[in-house]
Amino acid sequence: MLRVVKLGGSLHDSPWLTSWLDALAQAGGRVVLVPGGGPFADAVRAAQRRCHFSDAAAHRLSLLAMEQYGLMLCDLEPGLLPAATPQVITDAIAHGRTPVWLPSSMCLGASDIPESWSVTSDSLAVWLAHHLGAEALALIKHGESDAGDIRALADAGLVDSAFPGFAARYAKPIHILSHCAPATLDDWLAWPMAAPVSSREAHDACRHGQ
Template sequence: MWVVKLGGSLAGEAVLRDWLEMLAGYGGGQVVIVPGGGPFADQVREAQDGWRFDDGTAHRMALLAMEQYGLMLTGICPELVPADSRQELLGALRAGRVAVWLPTKMALAADEIPHSWDVTSDSLAAWLANHVSAERLVLVKPFAPAQLEVEAEEMSRRGMVDRAFPAFVRSGCFQMLVLGKQQHPALKRLLLGSVCRPIEPGFFVPRTR
């Protein structure tokens, strides 16, 4: 099983459809998509800035923002299956489909997930990858990184991922890849099994100390 986190920054990009069609066409039975928050999460941040409500409330709203983005993905590509439980995720994969995770129910039931902005969709994707024993976690970002390897702590320091991300990575047993928004053909090749380990520029395997 592979967990692929599609960043919310792709919400306004034409390449989003290419990602969805590729994953639906070649990831059936093995891919779970974790949606970012995108413009929906931006609205949560704006509302919190204006009304000063607590981070716990904002966390719940941000989870729902991810669900809105996830439902948008299934609307764009109806071959994708929305799923809000482990049973539904695994059921979609057993049926040869690609699942889109709707995180609210599972995330709120997990005591180890802090209710704060320290945890965003990147950490939630890492948590899910560990929870479902995924082989790989793929983060799709706006730009391809220059380095082939970088530590998760360094990613967090650079603002590429949230503060809690390194801790969630340390608790996992999966390989991790980070791709730029135009690198869907590279992931297609990996899904087809033509490459056993990423070696081309734009890939890196984050590590923890």
């Protein structure tokens, strides 16, 4: 069954990025990868502060930032394939590839996506998982956290403020995988036959450089 994985933009300069991309490519045919915005989204924020354009324009530019990050990931790992439409996603999965979602063509003008900073790549990952009928979603993030309390994650700023609403509509399992534990992807893909690695176990692996 299909699952969605969101790779945080903050991993763009992480020593773990290559291992994550390799793991995601090896999971071809089972996952769709949603890229964060990374330094490209940071550039949008900086430009908005200087130029004072609207949040709606910033939202649209941030979709393009996700696409820039996604194209960078595809260039770094040949096993990843850019995918802008459900048909391309379906074809990639059918051929055992890992599609990397380029969101603009599906998200621009979508009535259920607010054009504001309340929606970031985290909420868009849930939105995509809902629209694809994915059986589960994982967010790859820095730090130690637990997806058991979605509202607490939003209150702590670990996901955007719109995330709880999107997650409620999706109503399927959401897990958080630690940025420094790419080996946990296989455990998560085996779930529920095998339980995902806990956040504490992932934290210990990071601390010991595993």
